[in-house]
Every structure is written in structure tokens, then in C-alpha cells.
Amino acid sequence: MDYDRLSTRGKDQSQALGAHLLAAGTTPTRVVSGNMKRQRQTAQRLIEAAGWDTTAVVDPGWDEFDATDLLNAYPEEDPSAKTDSRAFQRLLEKASARWASNNHDADYLESFSAFTQRIDTALDDAVEGLGPGRDAVVVSSSGAIAWAAARLVNGGFPQWLALNRVTVNSGVTKIVTGSSGKTMVTFNDHGHLPRAWVTYR
Incomplete structure (x- = not known):
């Protein structure tokens, strides 16, 4: 898609x-x-x-x-995030917090x-x-x-x-x-x- x-x-x-x-x-x-x-x-x-x-x-x-980049770098997965918009939002926000911590900059584009x-x-x-x-x-x-x-x-x-x-x-x-x-x-x-x-x- x-x-x-x-x-x-x-x-x-x-x-x-x-x-x-x-x-x-x-x-x-x-x-x-x-x-x-x-x-x-x-x-x-x-x-x-x-x-x-x-x-x-x-x-x-x-x-x-690039939200996909953030999610790919996040060490946890939630299968329900593929079909549940709320689960996806929770996962994206956790991945965003990791991104914003500046402790893992090498993991991101x-x-x-x-x-x-x-x-x-x-x-x-x-x-x-x-x-x-x-x-x-x-x-x-x-x-x-x-x-x-x-x-x-x-x-x-x-x-x-x-x-x-x-x-x-x-x-x-x-x-x-x-x-x-x-x-x-x-x-x-x-x-x-x-x-x-x-x-x-």
C-alpha cells in the first residue's frame, strides 16, 4: 500500500x-x-x-x-498494532520516546x-x-x-x-x-x- x-x-x-x-x-x-x-x-x-x-x-x-524507521528500531513488537489503531499508537509513542532519548541515535536514519x-x-x-x-x-x-x-x-x-x-x-x-x-x-x-x-x- x-x-x-x-x-x-x-x-x-x-x-x-x-x-x-x-x-x-x-x-x-x-x-x-x-x-x-x-x-x-x-x-x-x-x-x-x-x-x-x-x-x-x-x-x-x-x-x-519516518515512523517506519522508529518502529523498526524499537526492540519490542505488538502484533495487535497491525490491526488495532490504538495499539499502533501506543507502540509508536513508545518508539518515539526511545528515539527522542538521544541514547540510540545511531539506530535511526x-x-x-x-x-x-x-x-x-x-x-x-x-x-x-x-x-x-x-x-x-x-x-x-x-x-x-x-x-x-x-x-x-x-x-x-x-x-x-x-x-x-x-x-x-x-x-x-x-x-x-x-x-x-x-x-x-x-x-x-x-x-x-x-x-x-x-x-x-
Whole structure:
């Protein structure tokens, strides 16, 4: 199964968000997307639904962490995780804690520190030189968005894990930047979605 593609529901969510942003009068100066296929597909559908005359800039810094890599390195297995989403979530969170401990960095393609540093850099790059009254729209994935949010509340792994757990597909996190730095004013807003369309991961 090709996980890195936009599902039918994902297409609906992207279009709903685009229509919402169009109605809100949002016209971004730039649109940035991670390099994963589903991220690029989301950005394209969002642009089309919002009617923006722009092309998304691809920044691999916004790519998601590799959950398969984390699970492959974790020394325990749970057969029920293959069919039970709650069991899978528990296993992933245990594997994430091992990853974030920085005691086993050699076991991973990307350490937790490297992951968080690239998200920090990608966020800085996304808002660089925007100027007053100008917006950037970034299309990414739950782990990356959760870290950007955790960083802005001076949090660490526990905050990242909690935020990652509840991030809704196509949810909107709004960040403002100014002379005092970056401030998160909303996290995971998904009021543009019908309840039946709310999905995670």
C-alpha cells in the first residue's frame, strides 16, 4: 500500500480548507510544501480550491519523520498494532520516546535532534522576509507541525507527543511574527471540516 499519497478523504479535506481560506480572503505571498507526495498533492488541491495564482515552493525541511524507521528500531513488537489503531499508537509513542532519548541515535536514519532542528530551520525560512501584512501558507504533516507548535510554547518532547497525537488532517495552526518573534495564536483549527471528515495522521 502506498501510504505517501493523498486519500479520497484527504482530497476532500484539502478542498474544504481551500474554500475556507478563499472565503476568508486569505491571499498568501508564498505557499510552501514539504517534498512528500501527499504534501505536494495537498498543496496543489489547496491552491486550486482557493483560486490562488501561485505555485508551491517545495522545502524538504517540512517532511514528516519516518515512523517506519522508529518502529523498526524499537526492540519490542505488538502484533495487535497491525490491526488495532490504538495499539499502533501506543507502540509508536513508545518508539518515539526511545528515539527522542538521544541514547540510540545511531539506530535511526534521522535523530530526533536532527528532525527538530530541520523543522526549526524550515519555519524560520518560511517566514523570512515576509514583511507586514504578508502571509505564508505551509503544507506539512502532523509531526512537523506539532514540533513547530511545541517549539513556540517552549516545549519539548512531551508537548510534541501530546500535540502530535491530536493533530487533525488539514487543521490550521496560525503563527504570527513580528519584532518580538514568532507567536502561535491558534493550533489545529479544523472548523472548516464536517465532523465526519475529521481524521488523524
